[in-house]
Amino acid sequence: MEQDPTVTDGDLYAVVFENERVRVLEYRDTPGAITHEHHHGDSVMITLSDFEREITVGGTVHPVSLGAHRAQWLPAQNHIGHNVGSSDTHVMFVELK
Numbered sequence: 314m315e316q317d318p319t320v321t322d323g324d325l326y327a328v329v330f331e332n333e334r335v336r337v338l339e340y341r342d343t344p345g346a347i348t349h350e351h352h353h354g355d356s357v358m359i360t361l362s363d364f365e366r367e368i369t370v371g372g373t374v375h376p377v378s379l380g381a382h383r384a385q386w387l388p389a390q391n392h393i394g395h396n397v398g399s400s401d402t403h404v405m406f407v408e409l410k
Contacts, residue, residue, distance in 0.1 A: 315352035315391065322348045329405070338406040346402075348394045356408040359384045365398030 318326045318338065325348060330337040342348075359382075366377045370392045378398075387406075396402050 316350060318348065318351040318353065321351045334410055336408045336410065338408065340402065340404045340406065342394075342396050342402045344396050344399055344401070346396045350391055350393050352389070352391045353387060353406060354389045354408045354410065356387050356389075356406045357384055358387050359405040359407070360403075361405065362401060362403040364396065364400055364402040364404075366402065367395045367397050369393040369395070 318340075319328060325340055325342050325346065327339045328336060329339050360379050361381055363380050364378075368375045368377055370390055376397075
């Protein structure tokens with residue numbers, strides 16, 4: 314079952330804009346924060362802060378270290394996120410419908 318991140322982690326995700334074609338989510342967390350497993354459709358992620366995370370997909374942990382002001386494509390996936398760094402994470406997702 315695909316879990317919506319605004320439902321599983323509504324304290325971390327906010328819907329900024331939505332129409333029939335896209336949904337824009339803002340994500341913020343602090344060091345040590347861990348999300349529940351949730352789903353993102355195909356999306357573009359825009360980083361607004363530097364951060365270090367671990368993303369768990371299908372039981373495999375992937376380290377992620379990204380700088381601010383980057384944009385990258387993310388294919389649809391279910392995952393768990395964990396802020397393992399010393400800085401807050403601030404990201405925008407533009408999810409395609």
